[in-house]
Amino acid sequence: MRTFSQRALAVPTVLAAIGLVLTGCGSKASDTAGESTAASCVDTSGDTIKVGSLNSLSGTMAISEVTVRDSIALAVDEINNSGGVLGKKIQVVAEDGASEPTVFAEKAEKLISSDCVAAVFGGWTSSSRKAMLPVFEDNNSLLYYPVQYEGLEDSKNTFYTGATTNQQIVPALDYLKEKGVKSLYLVGSDYVFPQTANRIIKAYAEANGIEIKGEDYTPLGSTDFSTIVNKVRSADADAVFNTLNGDSNVAFFREYANVGLKPADMPVVSVSIAEEEVGGIGVQNIEGQLTAWNYYQTVDTPENKKFVDAYKARYGANKPTSDPMEAAYTSVYLWKNTVEKAKSFATEDVQDNADGVTFAAPEGLVTIDGSNHHITKTARIGEIRGDGLIYTVWDSGTPIQPDPYLKSYPWAEALGS
């Protein structure tokens, strides 16, 4: 009796176990199937086409990235109002990267595999881009990344619509050199972009006889700059090159102004402070300092007037426009123009047809370089004035061809790849 009951129990147990294993296999099999068809899970049969918008809406980077989401939404609405892309309306799936590279990677995977978007617009920090890169490559999907970055990268799955180093940092250094700057102090946040940017700056400095008086990094989000500002003050360089990101800039510039350092004596050139950050820093603390970007709200083109007016009408008259916002806005149009040239939403078709696609952007005409997926951009050095806006004090005149690996600069050879 006892043996029987054991057997009686054993049979269903074994069956259940087999069942579990089978369902396990089954779900696994369907998972793999899902992954392998991820590239083609994009649904092109309906009246709408989905794209993703992936920006930090929370965390330390939200200060900057929320505006990028807003300008992506603006571009999408403009395109929808003028008939959409290949006759389809664009539908945006917005996700929050939460200022965490791992979250960016997870959300990118979700956008591609379960929302089945045709392309994703977003990312800001280089760590978020580096985290997303393998996700886009593995799924063969497209990322449009709208922020200036440190270069030394290209991927057929990414379109870089912000500046690479030779369209922003190198022109800024040329400008400083021309102004007679003989020594620099480097201040940056401790992560990918500032570290790499400073390697490039040091290589340039060495080749051009500029002395680097000091180099300091603070953890991302750090807000105590008293020691660093003391160091900068006693180093007495001709200028400071600032690669800080996010909220840190507020504390840095307040401290800088409060110890009496003035732009006339030791200007700070920043590569990631845009118009919307000036208000938070307080204009009086940053007036007269320099920035290097490709776009300012004050850029005088008809396309920019239209962009600025549309943005202000939608988000408020006191909301300024900035470089990454413009690049994000431009990204959506570049994607649209490429898709229309390819007559297809498929990743391969967009990649194959990207070379030479142009858009009359607010910053001026931009063209995709199919060989490295970057775009041509006009470099502009700007000065922050009392009204909180940035005014161009120098520009490159014509769009500069992207050179992410700085192959055309002899001094950059030692940087490697």
Add this chain to the structure above:
Amino acid sequence: MDVVIGQLFTGLSIGSILLLAALGLSLTFGQMGVINMAHGEFIMAGSYTAYVVQQVISSATGSLFISLLVGFVIGGAMGVLLEVTLVKRMYHRPLDTLLVTFGVGLILQQLARDVFGAPAVNVAAPEWLSGGVEILGAVVPKTRLFILVLAVMAVVALSLAMQKSPMGRRIRAVVQNRDLAETSGISSRRTDVTTFFIGSGLAGVAGVALTLIGSTSPTIGQSYLIDAFLVVVVGGLGQMKGAVIAAFALGILNSFVEYSTTASIAKVIVFVVIVVFLQVRPQGLFAVKTRSLV
């Protein structure tokens, strides 16, 4: 020489900021054992109070002093709300408090983001606080001197209140032996609420002060929370004396290490020093003398 003086002042200044952020925590965490992860968001509430007050009162000086008062009340009121709704249910479950208040902190951050927007807002400092004072060749920003004075005043006021007032005596009695205090006719519930009000109110004051040096953004409190906890733990739970010494010691250590190395390395070294210190003295600089049987 001016480097040493400069870094010494920097250290004192960092210390005074740490102290302001930690003072309220030394009450709620040190005295009551509540791990309030929303303390940083009470600091943030103080910062936004300064911003809102400045929208109403255009004089930067007037708005600063009114903000300090209003910030205290608002921070305190938020603390009381948190205590009454959530914390009182879990005085015996410290880990639950940690998680719940962490969640509350995230909600408050998002609330601030929805109300004030994600970009930092600017709270203008009064004209008389702009620029710096030159002391033996080093320039010390006036805003930092102001915060130093404010921190000292807060410590003096708090210790007077704790030592001399009946309320302070009740708080200390409840901390030392809750049962005996209740037997003596002290309402421990009311004392808990009062303690939370003062502790959170001090966070509000810290928030107002922080608008003078850094950004006023939804995440402002986060950047100070961990440091504030470190100060309280190193100082010894519930020991204001310990918090004062710990805050200035950590501030000065940080400023000198950072000057000779980098900010990231300084953070690591300060953490290592704290870990080593806590191995030797797990109870912190000063320990609570308690007659409690538990």
